[in-house]
Amino acid sequence: MKKRTKHSKIWCIVFGLLGVIVLIVLIFMHFGGFSTGENANPEEFVKYAQSVEDITVPENAKIIALGEATHGNVEFQQLKLDVFKQMVENYGVRALVLEGDYGGCEQVNRYIHGGQGTAQEAAAAIGFDIYRTDEMAELISYMRQYNDNVSDDLDLRFYGFDMQRYAYNFQFLNEACKEQGIDTKILQQLMDGEDWNSEFDYPTRIEIITQIKNELKSKKDSAQAIHFADMLLQYCELQVITDTEGSTLRDRFMAENVQWILQQEQQRGCERIFVTGHNSHVAKWGSFDSMGKLLSSEIDNDYYVIGTDFYRTRCNMPTNSSTKRTNQVFYSHNPLAKTAKMAGLDICWLDFADIPENSELYELISQYTYMGTLGEGYSWFMRLLPPSYRMFQPPAVLYDSMIFVADATPTKIITEK
Template identity: 75%
Template structure:
């Protein structure tokens, strides 16, 4: 081999080696969201304070206990809804489960758990979001129905929704209540064409007709629920024209949770259980989240359990792919990583139990990354890890947290 050929070979080797190193580094970065899975604390110290979900306790003055979920697309976070709610029912006499789901659709669930026709799967589908068409949600609904089958009068469980992103079920329930209460429904019926809004009416016209119906209902006895269905439709319309829809939605959800609490208190129950995404239930943040608003209004009566994962294989919808796919992400939370190193698959960490002079006390008050995935996947998330992480102090957002080491994808029932 000539000197010139040897030189060219070495150059090509160096270039290919550099290119290979760059590609390997890019793969590691995009897979882990960085060049490692982040820092960790002392696993032995963490294990001293970590407890099981069955050990969860809340302060006596709590009126609203909220369970957050770091993702909508993992089995474990859906299972935790049932696991934690059972603790609240048995230990704290809670009878209300409130979900980040359509109010009208959740009323369908409520009627099912009180002996209505159909199946738990069909009831879950009525909530209106694909993420709830799962075996885990059906098990929660089945538990509530079985509990009610054996409950004494007035001791039954109730299922509420506090979201307003759907309108069909709320409209049909409002129509039914109007007929029962003797309120004219002629104009109201014109708003719907089958299961969709009639194209003849815009939001302002719809809101005017619904407001008229609401005013008539307010003059009737025992019309509180009917009035709330009207409010749900008005909220939906308001959300369509709001300039900052995310902030407005959280404000409206907070109002709806307050309404649910009032209904339960009228029935003699002082506490309710709420389940929603971490970003909604957190009691502090850069915007007025539902949790922040409720925390400010309830005078320390709002208690929130956040969640996080070390690694998630999450079921997410992709607009570019036109389907849902399972995607792997790492949260980079030092707390979640320490839970993994301590050998804890699922554990609860109560921040109030941690001594002020410990390493963990310093860590829970520092700004740190935590996993937070919504209902969206884009390949750009691989290039921009902060897009699926929250950078906040854990103990400022939450009163305690549940950590899941390896979170598995939900399976959405399509039939």
């Protein structure tokens, strides 16, 4: 009986230790560590934190970029509209440039200029699930209502700088070619192939589209048609290289597209554009040649970036199967975001230019700091590797200012009926 009791105690100890280990692992997986990270002095933080309505940008800024730490939170989508309104009212911006398909965004542009359909249908045309939301529909509705009440020379325009979709680019290129009297028979053959699984290979497609582009160059008022062709060429080039090379090439294309859009706006007499996309694309520096890094190096002080981060997020993300989405909780471990939370600021803006060099806050924005960064993809394995959803960089190197959201809530994707 004594021997059996001794074994029972041993097993109790073993199971107890296992339970403690499991609890420790679960805590680590939930918080991305054993706490929610460090923080600064909330009282000092409040001295410099301002509301989003107080955002100002330098007068020389030509490209004003707003980043988002995640694609799946309501607050980051709402900030697109909130900041854009201020750029329209205070800085004469007339163009919103989105991380979305150029052709799909042209469909939105036609809608906000009186086109048929609904704001939700226009948002769906952009081509990414992340934009099938009430927040994006609200932004589009605002732009349409604004245009309904101003003269043509003051209208707002909607652009996309991405090239990962092709349907609308094909459609609008085909329409433009017909208007210019260019034979579209072979282009139509390309369009008719389901998911491009037709008899044409990508080099052949590139050759055909290049030929059409060259024909358009001899026509008047063909700049946008040529850009539709360029988007298709960029799409084709992305399909024939590796994923690693594709990420770098995509950002290079995006930088070129943003500059093209800026030129179009300047020809209309508008000196500034408002660009919005993921933090990783708009940041001024990165481990690879990102869009923001390229733009910053080319136009320097004319590029102004507002980054974003969260203290805690419940983010809407697709699972690896891509058939379902899930809401997952993450903590950024950003001491600035945590301090905003501790100070009771739900959403606030911190202008790095206002922070004195001899302050604790200046040290935090200048030194390497954890910041949250979530894209379109979730795997439980991320829980074991916090660097997979955080970046470790000096905030002031990446951005000119930042907006912090204490608790970010998940978006709801509107499914097609």
